[in-house]
Amino acid sequence: MSISFYNFNDLHHNEFKKNIMNRFQEILDESSFVEGKYNSSFESKFAKMQNAKYCALVANGTDALEISLIVSGVKPGDKVGVPGITFYATAEAVLNIGATPVFIDIDPTTGLICPESLSRTIKSHDLKAVMPVHIFGLPAPIKEIEKICNPKNISIIEDAAQAQGTFVDGKPVGSTNNLTTFSFYPTKNLSAFGDAGCILTQNEDQFELIKCIRNHGRGKEFMMGRNSRCDHMQAAVLDLKLDEIDKLNKQRKAVAQKYYNALKELPVKLLGKQFIETSSWHLYPVQFENSALRIKAAEAFKAQNIGSAPFYERALSQEPSLSQYEGEDKNAKELAGRSLCLPIHPFISDEDIQKIANTLKSVF
Numbered sequence: 001m002s003i004s005f006y007n008f009n010d011l012h013h014n015e016f017k018k019n020i021m022n023r024f025q026e027i028l029d030e031s032s033f034v035e036g037k038y039n040s041s042f043e044s045k046f047a048k049m050q051n052a053k054y055c056a057l058v059a060n061g062t063d064a065l066e067i068s069l070i071v072s073g074v075k076p077g078d079k080v081g082v083p084g085i086t087f088y089a090t091a092e093a094v095l096n097i098g099a100t101p102v103f104i105d106i107d108p109t110t111g112l113i114c115p116e117s118l119s120r121t122i123k124s125h126d127l128k129a130v131m132p133v134h135i136f137g138l139p140a141p142i143k144e145i146e147k148i149c150n151p152k153n154i155s156i157i158e159d160a161a162q163a164q165g166t167f168v169d170g171k172p173v174g175s176t177n178n179l180t181t182f183s184f185y186p187t188k189n190l191s192a193f194g195d196a197g198c199i200l201t202q203n204e205d206q207f208e209l210i211k212c213i214r215n216h217g218r219g220k221e222f223m224m225g226r227n228s229r230c231d232h233m234q235a236a237v238l239d240l241k242l243d244e245i246d247k248l249n250k251q252r253k254a255v256a257q258k259y260y261n262a263l264k265e266l267p268v269k270l271l272g273k274q275f276i277e278t279s280s281w282h283l284y285p286v287q288f289e290n291s292a293l294r295i296k297a298a299e300a301f302k303a304q305n306i307g308s309a310p311f312y313e314r315a316l317s318q319e320p321s322l323s324q325y326e327g328e329d330k331n332a333k334e335l336a337g338r339s340l341c342l343p344i345h346p347f348i349s350d351e352d353i354q355k356i357a358n359t360l361k362s363v364f
């Protein structure tokens, strides 16, 4: 029996299929294709769920980051801090609006942005904003980052693309006064049938500006915006999935706890083991002593038809398209290539965990 990295068949079970087809029929009958009633329904439910005042759906997670940077007043040529290791889109968003990324190093035991590195970096770089990423679903140290950034008026944009279900300092991600962005790409914890994303804010002026920018800057007059509207069909999917998301995230957490018990004796570091209760467990990263062992483990999984994924193989500065940018990333480079993510969708069985643990043991 193979164990896949993602499982869409169980996620989109028959009852869900029936309900979503009804909604699609309704949308077709109404011809309400963009920004319909499920957009507003989702926005108000999701804001409430994440403890934010306002939620604005947009077309994808990268747009959510770019629009948040614009709303924060980041201008072309400004510098923006990004973690040394994250998904490429975090840095891409900075470059897409004409700003310059500056790398902030990470904590090697979690992969999360390191406040000490941020403190050092702002001495030599005049940052306009910083983008902590709740990487793998683990909560970034937002309170410490706020202590560093608030006195200097450095905006904070939390990239929560992997963190629907994460608790930061005891509260759902999105509860802070920072702009918080999500991606609802199909592989994320909360997922559309294609691309979608959103931005959470506590600030009404920011909310109005986001709504204006996502719709071509349409107001009394037009200002420079873009098309980043969310389709009604995607909103209908997201709105329906909210009914089940807490249950599914609990199932991920239970899998993480079982992995911990099954793997704790092995010579690997379990990144984020202290966050069993507070991570969304979007990914389950295991850190090996060296990249040769990581490759050996990936091969062993492949031979057993077990999905695994090498997030992340390179630090951002090791991407040729980003190698010219400055900052600190020694730990990020150290971590890159040594971590491998195990399957952690909500439908991993105890048998699967046993098989995965046995396969990993066979590597040593």
Ligand SMILES: *Cc1c(COP(=O)(O)O)cnc(C)c1O
Binding pocket: 060, 061, 062, 063, 086, 087, 089, 090, 133, 159, 161, 162, 183, 184, 185, 195, 196, 197
């Ligand atoms: C997925 C992801 C994004 C980008 O989201 P898209 O919806 O693909 O644009 C940004 N940041 C992180 C950390 C992600 O995981």
